Each structure stands twice: as C-alpha cells, then as structure tokens.
Amino acid sequence: xxxxxxxxxxxxxxxxxxxxxxxxxxxxxxxxxxxxxxxxxxxxxxxxxxxxxxxxxxxxxxxxxxxxxxxxxxxxxxxxxxxxxxxxxxxxxxxxxxxxxxxxxxxxxxxxxxxxxxxxxxxxxxxxxxxxxxxxxxxxxxxxxxxxxxxxxxxxxxxxxxxxxxxxxxxxxxxxxxxxxxxxxxxxxxxxxxxxxxxxxxxxxxxxxxxxxxxxxxxxxxxxxxxxxxxxxxxxxxxxxxxxxxxxxxxxxxxxxxxxxxxxxxxxxxxxxxxxxxxxxxxxxxxxxxxxxxxxxxxxxxxxxxxx
Amino acid sequence: xxxxxxxxxxxxxxxxxxxxxxxxxxxxxxxxxxxxxxxxxxxxxxxxxxxxxxxxxxxxxxxxxxxxxxxxxxxxxxxxxxxxxxxxxxxxxxxxxxxxxxxxxxxxxxxxxxxxxxxxxxxxxxxxxxxxxxxxxxxxxxxxxxxxxxxxxxxxxxxxxxxxxxxxxxxxxxxxxxxxxxxxxxxxxxxxxxxxxxxxxxxxxxxxxx
Numbered sequence: 401x402x403x404x405x406x407x408x409x410x411x412x413x414x415x416x417x418x419x420x421x422x423x424x425x426x427x428x429x430x431x432x433x434x435x436x437x438x439x440x441x442x443x444x445x446x447x448x449x450x451x452x453x454x455x456x457x458x459x460x461x462x463x464x465x466x467x468x469x470x471x472x473x474x475x476x477x478x479x480x481x482x483x484x485x486x487x488x489x490x491x492x493x494x495x496x497x498x499x500x501x502x503x504x505x506x507x508x509x510x511x512x513x514x515x516x517x518x519x520x521x522x523x524x525x526x527x528x529x530x531x532x533x534x535x536x537x538x539x540x541x542x543x544x545x546x547x548x549x550x551x552x553x554x555x556x557x558x559x560x561x562x563x564x565x566x567x568x569x570x571x572x573x574x575x576x577x578x579x580x581x582x583x584x585x586x587x588x589x590x591x592x593x594x595x596x597x598x599x600x601x602x603x604x605x606x607x608x609x610x611x612x613x614x615x616x617x618x619x620x621x622x623x624x625x626x627x628x629x630x631x632x633x634x635x636x637x638x639x640x641x642x643x644x645x646x647x648x649x650x651x652x653x654x655x656x657x658x659x660x661x662x663x664x665x666x667x668x669x670x671x672x673x674x675x676x677x678x679x680x681x682x683x684x685x686x687x688x689x690x691x692x693x694x695x696x697x698x699x700x701x702x703x704x705x706x707x708x
Numbered sequence: 709x710x711x712x713x714x715x716x717x718x719x720x721x722x723x724x725x726x727x728x729x730x731x732x733x734x735x736x737x738x739x740x741x742x743x744x745x746x747x748x749x750x751x752x753x754x755x756x757x758x759x760x761x762x763x764x765x766x767x768x769x770x771x772x773x774x775x776x777x778x779x780x781x782x783x784x785x786x787x788x789x790x791x792x793x794x795x796x797x798x799x800x801x802x803x804x805x806x807x808x809x810x811x812x813x814x815x816x817x818x819x820x821x822x823x824x825x826x827x828x829x830x831x832x833x834x835x836x837x838x839x840x841x842x843x844x845x846x847x848x849x850x851x852x853x854x855x856x857x858x859x860x861x862x863x864x865x866x867x868x869x870x871x872x873x874x875x876x877x878x879x880x881x882x883x884x885x886x887x888x889x890x891x892x893x894x895x896x897x898x899x900x901x902x903x904x905x906x907x908x909x910x911x912x913x914x915x916x917x918x
Contacts, residue, residue, distance in 0.1 A: 419899040420895075423902070457855050466775065470775075477749075
C-alpha cells in the first residue's frame, strides 16, 4: 500500500468541486475550474480517477447469495389479507393529503385571526367602552363611583364605562359563590361590560364588547326578569335611572332587565370563571392543525410503504 | 497532468438506466396478482428478488437484516398492489425496498448496537472466476471488503444516495423522490459521500487501480 502525503498546493484544492464534476453537477465556469485543477495537479487528477474507480467498484461489489427464497406462502397471503382492514385504513390515510393540508391551512388561518383579534380588539373595546360611557354620562343623576361594587365586581370588572353610566349604584350580587377576587385590569379591558343610560341606547351608542358573543341590550319592559347565569352573576342596579337593561352573561343565553325601570347591569364575569371564548376557539383551531398534521404524516407513511 | 487517463463525466453517460426488458410481463403479472393470483405475484418475486436483495444488501450490509428487509418489502408490495400506478414494476419494488431499508437504518440509529457485525464475518468470500489468478482473487476480496467497510461507515443518507445513483442508476430526481428530500440535498449527499469514501479508502487506493 502506498501512503502519499498530499502536496501543499493540493491541500487547498476543492475536492468537492471535483466530486461535483464527476456527478455532472457543475456549471460551465465551475467545469472549467475543475478541469484546470485536473490538468495542473496530479493529486487532483488521481482524486478524480479514484472517484470513478470507487464508483465502479461499488457497482461491482460482490453480493453474497440471498439466504432464502422470498416467495409468499398461502399463509403469508392470508395473514396479509387479514390485515387488509388496517392497510385499507392506511391506504385511505394516504389519500387524505389534500384533506390534511386543508385542515392545517384552515387551522393556521384561524389561529392567526384569533391572534389578530386578540391583539387589536382590547384596544378597540376600550375605545368603545369610553364612547359609551361618554354618551351615557348625561343620564346619570349621580355619578357614584363604580368601585362601590365591592369585592364581587370590582372597578376593574365593570370598567370605567359602567362607572360613569351607572348612576347611583346598588349591588345585587346574585351569587352563590364566595367573594371572587377582583379581576385584573387586563381582564377588565377585555371583558368590558358597558352600562349606559337610555339616551345612549336610543342613540344607538351602546357599544357591546365585540368579542364577547352573548351581549345584549334590551329595553327593560320587554325583558324577562330571569337569568340563567350559571355560577356568578353580578347585578348592578341604578334605581330610577333608566329603562335600559343590559346584561351580559357568560352563558350567552339570557339577558334580562328589571321591570322597575332600573338600569340593570348583569355580568357573569368571564375573568372570574376563567372562560374565554377566544381560548376555546384557539384550542379548536390548534386541534384542527394537529389533526391535519396527523393526517399528513399518516398519509406520508402509507404512501412510503406503498412505494409511492 | 492527467497521466493519460480519460476524464469522464457522469452527465455525459447517455443512458445510465438499463431499460427493463420485462416490464410488459411485470405489469401483466401485477394485474393477475391484483385479481388474487398468488402464483402471479410469486413469479414477480422470482423475477426481482435477486436484484432487490443486492440493492438492499448494499444499503444494509448485514445478510440476515437485508433478507428481512426484502421479505418485508415483498409483503408490503403484496399488500399495496392496488396502489401500483403503472410504470416500471422494478422501480416500484425498489422504492418499497429502499424505504423499508431506510426505516431499518433509522431504527438502528436510534438503537446503536454493534453496527454491521456481518463485516467481521469472513465465512463468505466473493466467488472467484475459474481462470483467476490467486493474487487477483485476494485483491478482489480485499477490495470488496474495504469498500463495504467504508460504505458501512458513511452516514446512511449518503450511502443510500450513492448506491441508488451508482448501482441502481437512478437519477437525482428519482432519488430525491424516493428519499423524500430535495434534489439539491441528494446531490450534496452524493458528492460529500464520494469525497468521504475516497478519503476513507485513500490508504488502500492501490486496490482500486487497474
């Protein structure tokens, strides 16, 4: 065996370029460069020749005789046919590529939209709440501070709009639950519940929080006096201050007002219960993405096994 | 200096793939096998088992494991005959076998354990031609052993690409499709694998000189 030390000049030559030349993966300029190397450097010429020799030897590599015959027996065939249900399922999976891609696309779009809504709407909700409170202010006879709400529905939970529009506030905390810690300021901004006077309602200024689905503003006389708020309900009544009842419940199923003309404000505080429809939607879309990815992977696996 | 050697370029080879002369027969056999004739499928097995075993043995240089991979490939082919979309049956079977070999290689990589003990097994030697001189027989055996060892030490992605390109004659695009990677990745693996092979075999380079 001959051990050669590469020349100093050859050490700086691009052997990968020579391999690319051998594989026909060079453009015209690279080809010229490689050919120049082969012409000028004996080590490069040897290297290139060795590539060909090794490739030829690889193709001619001796293979031991196969140890057995691979013909299928009737038992093999029967066993494979018994597994045909599973393989049919995999086959169906292999054809679900389009479905999987579609699910992933829809899920990603949904996640993006929810993210965008979450990014923009808190600010929008604050603006709406402000405009509502401004509109509702003239109707308030007594601008009592909303933090009179106490521990159940704090200032933060009700929001500044409620504070300015509520008038003298009476708290009927129709709740069976123990006092709930006051929601954070962020929760207040995202779960803003706007209570406004009748003028504001008649002017159409009532600005529901747009990302809370169950929000209604109804005239008191037409509204039933019952609610189906599931766990926590805070009712803020401003006696004699208007005939508008607004109620927002976390269940989204009921809205009611008082029949005595009070402005009634009912909120099942989502921050307190931990329920957030955006979170649910986000999880649904994320689940869609995950299911789509699962279909894609299963389809790919089935396609590989089928030689496609 | 080229020492008078002819510089060859793989791109210049006009037709690297050997046309499969029995393709019509293969397609007819697949049709019969899809209709439930096991005998027709076994004729397909008889026609292609040597080729598949040789291909897989270069990818998985362990006789028993290569045999298992080929057997599993034929099972998979039988199970998925309805998925055959025409074209070359030989290529279809090769794809299934290569995918099965890659699955095994990935499993081995996850659970490394005595890589390819077959290489240490000298119970089998390549057959010598009747007229071969003893020295050339020894050189051929040594070359085959050195090359197999060097191939086995390549990353299996590089080894698979080189074998498919040099031995089975697939082009870059076909290899990319089989391995599920881009054409650029296939080219890179082949070129780097060639350089690595040559570097590994440099001490024994005289074995490869005519």
